[in-house]
Amino acid sequence: MSDFGARLAAAFHTHGRLCVGIDPHEALLAEWGLPESAAGAREFGLRTVDAAAGRVGIVKPQVSFFERHGSAGFAALEDVLAAARAAGLLVIADAKRGDIGSTMDAYGRAWLTPGSPLEADALTVSPYLGVGALSGTFDVAAQHGKGLFVLAATSNPEGAVLQSAAAGERTVAAQVAAEVGERNGGAQLGSFGLVVGATLDRGAFGLTDEVLSGTPILAPGFGFQGARPADLGRLFDAVAVNVVASESRSILSAGPEGISARIAERAALYA
Numbered sequence: 001m002s003d004f005g006a007r008l009a010a011a012f013h014t015h016g017r018l019c020v021g022i023d024p025h026e027a028l029l030a031e032w033g034l035p036e037s038a039a040g041a042r043e044f045g046l047r048t049v050d051a052a053a054g055r056v057g058i059v060k061p062q063v064s065f066f067e068r069h070g071s072a073g074f075a076a077l078e079d080v081l082a083a084a085r086a087a088g089l090l091v092i093a094d095a096k097r098g099d100i101g102s103t104m105d106a107y108g109r110a111w112l113t114p115g116s117p118l119e120a121d122a123l124t125v126s127p128y129l130g131v132g133a134l135s136g137t138f139d140v141a142a143q144h145g146k147g148l149f150v151l152a153a154t155s156n157p158e159g160a161v162l163q164s165a166a167a168g169e170r171t172v173a174a175q176v177a178a179e180v181g182e183r184n185g186g187a188q189l190g191s192f193g194l195v196v197g198a199t200l201d202r203g204a205f206g207l208t209d210e211v212l213s214g215t216p217i218l219a220p221g222f223g224f225q226g227a228r229p230a231d232l233g234r235l236f237d238a239v240a241v242n243v244v245a246s247e248s249r250s251i252l253s254a255g256p257e258g259i260s261a262r263i264a265e266r267a268a269l270y271a
């Protein structure tokens with residue numbers, strides 16, 4: 001099987017850049033007429049997968065909305081992950097795991113090992129304990145052709161003070177980007193990416209075209225958080241071709257009857 005970077009490039013080519021977030025918020029479950037339970041989250045996720053399949057190439061389940069239902073929530077998530085992958089969608093598990101290296105290795109195995117109940121194509125991880133603490137997770141991902149998205153400059157305003165702070169001659173975000181970029185070894189589109197919010201000016205974080213070159217960029221913040229598809233080129237210019245544009249609530253709020261049309265409409269804006 002090809003590596004994650006190659007599969008992502010193929011998804012871009014076939015379906016464009018939109019990634020549909022699967023975030024079964026309590027309010028959305030109510031709007032969809034579904035119970036506030038693991039069963040509700042499962043049904044919500046499966047219907048979203050059905051609507052996404054064939055219309056986009058990538059989905060991003062937000063793990064927290066399943067985790068809050070405990071073991072039944074994880075069982076629901078397993079079904080959603082399996083259904084999405086069976087439908088040919090690339091699945092980014094948005095779990096934002098971050099810990100010391102030995103513990104990260106276990107997270108890597110949980111989310112990225114073929115046949116694992118929680119198998120995804122890529123996982124979001126936090127570099128707050130040092131990018132080096134993710135070393136074993138990079139290795140597990142590489143071994144199985146999977147991907148990682150490492151938080152660099154997040155879409156929420158609270159992140160900026162830390163992420164734009166100096167780390168030697170670079171900002172924290174740019175240091176993370178440089179270390180992740182090295183892992184991609186000059187590939188046109190590597191398997192190891194960054195999270196860079198679409199709500200911010202990446203220049204303020206030192207995230208130049210050079211430091212982002214060849215690195216997939218997961219960009220939440222489109223839709224509900226205010227960034228518009230038309231901003232993609234302006235925000236990311238030379239590296240826009242590597243951007244996974246993520247929208248959750250702006251799509252999910254269409255409800256079960258309207259979601260297929262909403263996905264098709266939004267996907268066309270990122271084609």
Ligand SMILES: O=c1ccn([C@@H]2O[C@H](COP(=O)(O)O)[C@@H](O)[C@H]2O)c(=O)[nH]1
Binds near residue numbers: 023197
């Ligand atoms: O910097 C980040 C990293 C992750 N997220 C996640 O993306 C979605 C955004 O949902 P919307 O409804 O499109 O606002 C959500 O799962 C976040 O946890 C982010 O927003 N920003």
